[in-house]
Structures are given as C-alpha cells and as structure tokens.
Amino acid sequence: MTSFQEFKNQALSLINGWNEWCWVTHRQRVDEDGYLVLKLYKNKANCILTSTTSSSIRNDDNQIEDNDIDMSIVDSSVNSNNNNNNNSVDQDTDIHIYEYHVIFSRSYQVPVLYLNVYKKDSTVLSWSDIWNTLPLSKYDSSSHNIVPYFSQVEHPILGIPFYQLHPCETPNLMKQILSVSKEEHDDEDNNNNNDTIENLQQYFLSSWLSIVSPLVGINIPLHFLKYMSNK
Amino acid sequence: MATTNNIIQYKEFSSLANVSFWHELSSKKLDVLKLKEDPLPVNAYYSYSTSQQLDPFLCLEYNSFLLTKSQSSNNNTTDRYFEPPTRSFLSNGILYNYNTAEDFKQSPKAKLFEDASKQIWNDIKSGNIEKDPTLLNRFIVLTFADIKNHQFYYLFGIPALLPTQPFETIAPTVTLEETYNEQQIQTLHSSLQSSTLPFFLIKNNADSSISVGSIDQWDSYFNDIEVPTVGFCDPCALSSNPGWPLRNFLLYLSTARPNVKKVRVVCYRANIKVSGEQTISSIVLTVALNSNTEWSGKSVGWEKDTNGKIAPRFISLASTMDPMKLASQSVDLNLKLMRWRVMPSLDLETIKETKCLLLGSGTLGCNVARCLLSWGVRNVTFVDSSKVSYSNPVRQSLFNFEDCTPKAKEKSVAAAESLKRIFPAVNATSHVFSIPMPGHSVSASQEEAVKSVFENLEDLVKKNDVIFLLTDSRESRWLPTLLARYHNKQIINAALGFDSYLIVRHGIREPNANESDTGAANLKGQDLGCYFCNDVIAPTDTLKDRTLDQMCTVTRPGLSMMASAIAVELMISILHHPIKGRAQAETETDIYAGASTPLGIVPHQLRGFLSHYQTMPLFGHPFKHCTACSDQILEEFKNRGWDFILQVLNDSTCLTKIAGIDNLNQEDVNIDWEIDLSDDDDDEKDNE
Ligand SMILES: [Zn+2]
Numbered sequence: 001m002t003s004f005q006e007f008k009n010q011a012l013s014l015i016n017g018w019n020e021w022c023w024v025t026h027r028q029r030v031d032e033d034g035y036l037v038l039k040l041y042k043n044k045a046n047c048i049l050t051s052t053t054s055s056s057i058r059n060d061d062n063q064i065e066d067n068d069i070d071m072s073i074v075d076s077s078v079n080s081n082n083n084n085n086n087n088s089v090d091q092d093t094d095i096h097i098y099e100y101h102v103i104f105s106r107s108y109q110v111p112v113l114y115l116n117v118y119k120k121d122s123t124v125l126s127w128s129d130i131w132n133t134l135p136l137s138k139y140d141s142s143s144h145n146i147v148p149y150f151s152q153v154e155h156p157i158l159g160i161p162f163y164q165l166h167p168c169e170t171p172n173l174m175k176q177i178l179s180v181s182k183e184e185h186d187d188e189d190n191n192n193n194n195d196t197i198e199n200l201q202q203y204f205l206s207s208w209l210s211i212v213s214p215l216v217g218i219n220i221p222l223h224f225l226k227y228m229s230n231k
Numbered sequence: 232m233a234t235t236n237n238i239i240q241y242k243e244f245s246s247l248a249n250v251s252f253w254h255e256l257s258s259k260k261l262d263v264l265k266l267k268e269d270p271l272p273v274n275a276y277y278s279y280s281t282s283q284q285l286d287p288f289l290c291l292e293y294n295s296f297l298l299t300k301s302q303s304s305n306n307n308t309t310d311r312y313f314e315p316p317t318r319s320f321l322s323n324g325i326l327y328n329y330n331t332a333e334d335f336k337q338s339p340k341a342k343l344f345e346d347a348s349k350q351i352w353n354d355i356k357s358g359n360i361e362k363d364p365t366l367l368n369r370f371i372v373l374t375f376a377d378i379k380n381h382q383f384y385y386l387f388g389i390p391a392l393l394p395t396q397p398f399e400t401i402a403p404t405v406t407l408e409e410t411y412n413e414q415q416i417q418t419l420h421s422s423l424q425s426s427t428l429p430f431f432l433i434k435n436n437a438d439s440s441i442s443v444g445s446i447d448q449w450d451s452y453f454n455d456i457e458v459p460t461v462g463f464c465d466p467c468a469l470s471s472n473p474g475w476p477l478r479n480f481l482l483y484l485s486t487a488r489p490n491v492k493k494v495r496v497v498c499y500r501a502n503i504k505v506s507g508e509q510t511i512s513s514i515v516l517t518v519a520l521n522s523n524t525e526w527s528g529k530s531v532g533w534e535k536d537t538n539g540k541i542a543p544r545f546i547s548l549a550s551t552m553d554p555m556k557l558a559s560q561s562v563d564l565n566l567k568l569m570r571w572r573v574m575p576s577l578d579l580e581t582i583k584e585t586k587c588l589l590l591g592s593g594t595l596g597c598n599v600a601r602c603l604l605s606w607g608v609r610n611v612t613f614v615d616s617s618k619v620s621y622s623n624p625v626r627q628s629l630f631n632f633e634d635c636t637p638k639a640k641e642k643s644v645a646a647a648e649s650l651k652r653i654f655p656a657v658n659a660t661s662h663v664f665s666i667p668m669p670g671h672s673v674s675a676s677q678e679e680a681v682k683s684v685f686e687n688l689e690d691l692v693k694k695n696d697v698i699f700l701l702t703d704s705r706e707s708r709w710l711p712t713l714l715a716r717y718h719n720k721q722i723i724n725a726a727l728g729f730d731s732y733l734i735v736r737h738g739i740r741e742p743n744a745n746e747s748d749t750g751a752a753n754l755k756g757q758d759l760g761c762y763f764c765n766d767v768i769a770p771t772d773t774l775k776d777r778t779l780d781q782m783c784t785v786t787r788p789g790l791s792m793m794a795s796a797i798a799v800e801l802m803i804s805i806l807h808h809p810i811k812g813r814a815q816a817e818t819e820t821d822i823y824a825g826a827s828t829p830l831g832i833v834p835h836q837l838r839g840f841l842s843h844y845q846t847m848p849l850f851g852h853p854f855k856h857c858t859a860c861s862d863q864i865l866e867e868f869k870n871r872g873w874d875f876i877l878q879v880l881n882d883s884t885c886l887t888k889i890a891g892i893d894n895l896n897q898e899d900v901n902i903d904w905e906i907d908l909s910d911d912d913d914d915e916k917d918n919e
Contacts, residue, residue: 057469
C-alpha cells in the first residue's frame, strides 16, 4: 500500500461489503484526509449486543418545571467516589463502546489500528481492563509477561489519547501473506504474474483487517467473507 | 374509536457525549469562551441502532462545535464544517455552559427548554421544516465544566412537543416485510443508503415500484391519496415502539397537512447487518391524525440520570485528561514496547519497584538519575551537601542556570525537582548532608549532628534497594560501603578519572533465596570485592587508580555519561539475574559460553578507557582484610555501632588494625585517604 489514495479506495470498497465501518473525514477539500471508524457496543460479558429483548415503554408526559429538576451537585471528590460505587440498575453503564479507527500511516505505508473503549457516560476504561477483553491477551497467557502490542499515543487527527496497535510488524506480516497467496496464484496461472501481484495489493486492507480483527475483538461478518471470496 | 392503549409510546434519546467532545469543550472554554456564558451552537447526530439493548443515542463528538455548511454564514471554502457520519442524521443543539456550580444550578432550565420548543413550533408553522427537516430534532444541553478537575456536569433536553391530543395507532403494528415486497424493500434500502433525509415520503407507483422523496415533494407524491406513507430514520430498535424523532414529525404532519386523517409511518431501521448476522427489522405504524391538533404549549424530553431521576449527569475524565496519569501510562507502555520487540523476559515490574539511593548529585548523579528514569524506575532519592554553581549546569544534566541564581539551590533538592519536572509521576526525594568521612575528626560540639546524619544515612540505606555511590571523594565512600554491606544492600560504585572510569558492583554477604550449589551454574552464588578491596589486593591496579584519581578535577565531558549509563545498565542486568547481586562475576569469555541473563553477562567491575575507546569487564575477590567490607569490620560495627563509626571518623588508622592489615606485609598496603576520586568536576570544595 503505497499511497493514501490507495488506502482510501480500498477502504471505500471495504465498506461496500462490511457496512459497519464508516469513512470519516475531518476537513473539507483536503484530499489526503479520512479514516475508517467502527463502533461496537459490548456488554460486560464482552458480547457484542445484538440479541432481542422487548421492553415496555411508558412515556411520562408531565411538563417539567425548574423545581422538578434535582440540580444538586455533590462535592466533586465525593461525587466521583459515589459514581464508582453506584450500583445503578441502568444497563447503559454496563455497555462498553469499542471504537476502532483505521488510519493510514504515511511513514510505514500501512493501515494502523487505533482503539479506545469507554462507557456510555464517557468514562474511559483503563488499559488493563481493555487489554483483558481483547482476544490477543489470551494468545499471550502462556508466556510469563504480558506482550504489549499496543502503545498509548495521541490520535493523529483527534489529538486525544488512543491505543495504537504498533505498525512496525505490519509490512513484514503483509509481505508474507501476500507472497503466500501469490505463490498459490502462480501455481494456477504462470502467465499473469504481474497482474496477480497487483490484484493482491488491492486486497491489502481487507486481508490485513481479516487477520487483525479477531485479535482485537472484531467479529468479521459472514457476509463479508462471502463478499470477499466472490471477488 | 381507539382506546388509550393505542397511544404511541416513543423510545427517548439517550445522550452519548464522547470523550473527544469533552476534550473539545475544555479547550473551547480555555481558549475561546473563557468566562463568557454565551450560548454555543452545537451539532449532534443519531444513527440506526444495532441492538435492541441499545438506547437510541444522540451522539456528540470532537466536531460537535463545528457548524454545518448551511448554518455557516460565510462561504469560506477552507472552513471545516460539521457533517454527520454516513447513515446518521443531524440534530441541532444549543450548549449553555456555566462558569460556576451555582450558576449551573440556578440556570433557567424550564425557560431554555421552552425556548427550544417554541423554535420548533415556529419552524413548523413557518414552513421552515420543509426546507430543512432536521430542525425538528433540536436539543439543548446545560453544562458545568470543572476544567481543573477534569469533571463535567451536564443535562440534556431533547424537546418533544406535546399535541393537544396524543397520537394513536389505528391498526396493528406490522413489519416492513409485511408491507412491501422484496423489490420494493430493495428500492427503499438503496434510496436511503446514502441519504441524509431524516424524514421522507414513500409513493407507490402504478407499476408496483416505489419512490422515495423528501417531504417538500408532498403535493406531487400524494395527490388524491387517502392514506399517504411517510417514513423516518428510526434510531430505535424495539419491535413495537418508534424512536423520539417521530413525535415532532407527527405534530408537523398534522399541522402542515390538516386534510390528512390517516398516515402510514415506516419506522426505517436501515439494513445494517451486525456481526451476529441479525438485522433489526423496520416496523410500520398506521396513525390517526387529527386536523384540530395543535401544540399544547407543553413539551417533554429532559434526560434522566442513571437513577431514573431528571438530574444532571456527571463525568470525570481525569484518566484521559490528567496529564500526570497520561504521562505515567505512556511511559509504561513505551517500555513495554521494548519487551515486546526485543526481550519478552524483560522484568519491567521489578525495575519499576526498585528504590534507588543516589549518593552524590553531581554529573554522575544527574546522569544516573536520567538513565534510571528512562528505564522506568520510579523511586529516586538524592543525597548531596553542595549547591549548584554557575559551572555546573552545562555538565550536570538535571540543572539549569536558574538553579544557580539568584540563590544557589542545594544540588539534591534541585535534582529531585528537575526529575519531577521531567516526569511528574516519579517519586524523587532529596536530603542535604555530607557523608561522614574517616579521618575527618568530629568535635564534641558536632557530635550529635554528625550522629543524626549517620542515622539518617543508615535509615536511607535500609529503605532503598540499590545504592549508587557517586560522590567525589574516596573517604565519603567508606561509610555507605560498610552500611550497605551490613544491611545486604546492592552498591554500584562509579568513579571517574580524566579519560577512564571504574564501575564496581560490591558483593553481598547474605545468600539469595534462589541460590543453590547443586542447581544450574547461574544459581551458584558468589561474594565479590568492594571498591576498597581492590586497593589493597592489587597494588598494581592502585597505580592505575592513581592516574584516575590525580586527574580528579577534570574529566572528558562524555565520560560521565558513559559511566552513568554503564552503572545503570549493570543494575538492570543484576535485577534480571535469578540470584541478583549474588550472581557470579562474568567476563568476556562468558559471553560466548552463554550469558546468565537475557541481557547478557553480569560483570563485577567495568573499567573504561576513553583514550582507546574500550571497556573491560574485570573481576576481584573480596579481600578478607578489607577496611570497609571484611567480617572483622562488620563485627566491630555490629558490636559498637555509632561508637565505632565515631572512632573511625576521628582516627582512621584504627581500621587497618581491626581489619588485620597491620599484620600483613606493610608494602602491600596502600590506603591513601587523601586521594580524590572525582565525580566530575570543577566543584569548589568549600561547597561541601
Ligand atoms: Zn572490601
């Protein structure tokens, strides 16, 4: 993957087959801008929320006056404690929002995964809490030390702290994968060698995502795999 | 006539203000708003829900303070505009930020909410909705931003205007699939896929195809049709309830289309296949519209807190905004990168926990501290008695000009402060005293003061794990050597000459718990010589020392950095050995035989020569008559404590007697207390 434009093209075509991803741009009329965003909502058991429950809603249509609103603000230090110990019945607080960004790195010339996880009220989960929910942490359980594939960095566009899956191994990994598939293709067809390499390059992003996703808790939808195999 | 059971119940919005939104509000408040309390336009969006367990969210993010292109008055093409993400829909809001908790409490909440409601009603009456249907989705948010503590209080109001009579369904709720055929549903999906219309019209064409249009196409779409079909993008995923946006839309329809008695409403929930491979099914309602319906003047939609009460919500973002926490976490993760990339067995936890005492805060002290910091050591204690002088900052990497003037700071104090400025999470402390030295006699009047210094030093030795001996004189190294030996603490001793240096790790008496004579080779413990053992045991080396010592006031500037770095790296190697400081002294030959730690060998001494750019690992046994570390000396200290120390301070010659050197060939003995080992440097001695 040698240019931002290539990344963008592949990203937009990826969204066609996997429409949970969004393409987000930040500046108008700047060509080299934009990245992929995926938000997953998971509950405490770390399952992506999809199941069906019915709830009965009763709208309370009473007009609210100033006095009806309890504006009491507890001393902030006390309040923050309260907040942690609050055994609230609100299931929202159990929801973890996983925000995945895929941003093109010009220096490594590869897509880079960024991750942040927070609750509905914006409380950000600690790294150890996040790490333990990532399947990657299970791969690592055999070794004595926790292997950190992640570092905390400033989000290159938002400027706020995000966790970055370090890109330094990505080029090697992709070289291997693409060369393996290239050999397979070569066996089938020796005539179109150059075409094959180009063809494979155009699946850089989706190939990489299909390797990385399971490690970081993104389920690849079946329909996307079908979509890929049709291509 | 419908019963009250048919009154439509709507799923309310729940606000989802992202971390990036609060970051943006903080910087807005600091840079732009300051103390102003002007209302600010903000933009939010809502999307289709991917789960019935998820509330419909009204999302605010990093870009919520940007205007949309149509809200913006100037047409500057380089401006950034707010744009909702794909498959998301705009909601216009106003943010009222208050500077104090009191103002926040006293804010005219009901009035602000009513103002927003009136605005929606005006837009309905004036026909603005036809041009911009997103105007039905207004909201307000009241905030109190406690920037200093990274805490925010906020209260959202998302007004739904109550009609004089509630809207009711007049037919059972059905699914989209029961209403349209596959072809028609496909048309619906493709028409709405990249649409930004929150509300729309659906027309059944004569050829059984359907068309989707914007609400200002009403007349061309529904000429003479009794039950028109409208739709809205529904953020709710429940099987029997529509989401909040429908409320104002129905009021708009009944007001703008007084002749329509019935309307079919497609609550469109997109076609998003979530990872579980289920889709949220869209539902279709049939609703009665009453031509007499007006706005009742009342509206509802305050967001409740987590206890179901209408009250402000609270969020603390200290973990992502507190620079202290951010720096600590970043430093830790960065070091872990080394573990991941190079050395899985790197024991960062032990390094972090290791408490280091730095005796001497000059060039060596500063550089050792910096190197410890880069390794993630969090506990550093500085001891020095001198003050920062004008010549120091250029060589002593923790100081700068301000430490010398207008009043010279104590070196240890300035070093600890500087270390904290570099990395606030470090626990850096300082002590100002000079280490009692043999032969520097103590007068009766000084005795109490010197005794308390001695006690303080012993206490520090006990409290720390590794003691770096970085002082600028040989005598000052004696007492710490004795104390560390006595308390089984690791000493790493660094000394500089003009262009050579010496790093020694002193031996430890007590065997390590992991030691075993029968186990693997690297589990066999070994005692090693100290800095003073060297002198007597190898007179020829002492000659080399002399070239080192005599040049004490000048050293090549790079030397201290090299020596400091090697001293710290030696400590790191020791920490990675299974029996720590009892590790056998390894030399170059061991490198090829297979080193004892993942980092390589753990040598006893390192002697470096800058003149030929070489560092050599050396090894020396403990000298059984050593004046600092031998059993006789320790025994004397054990029995007499401070009395013994005081005796030595007043007359150092007693040491050779106690250690038993006096019985040896006098020619082999070479103790010269007056020889200085430099810590660098051009320090004026009278500073001490
Ligand atoms: Zn010794």
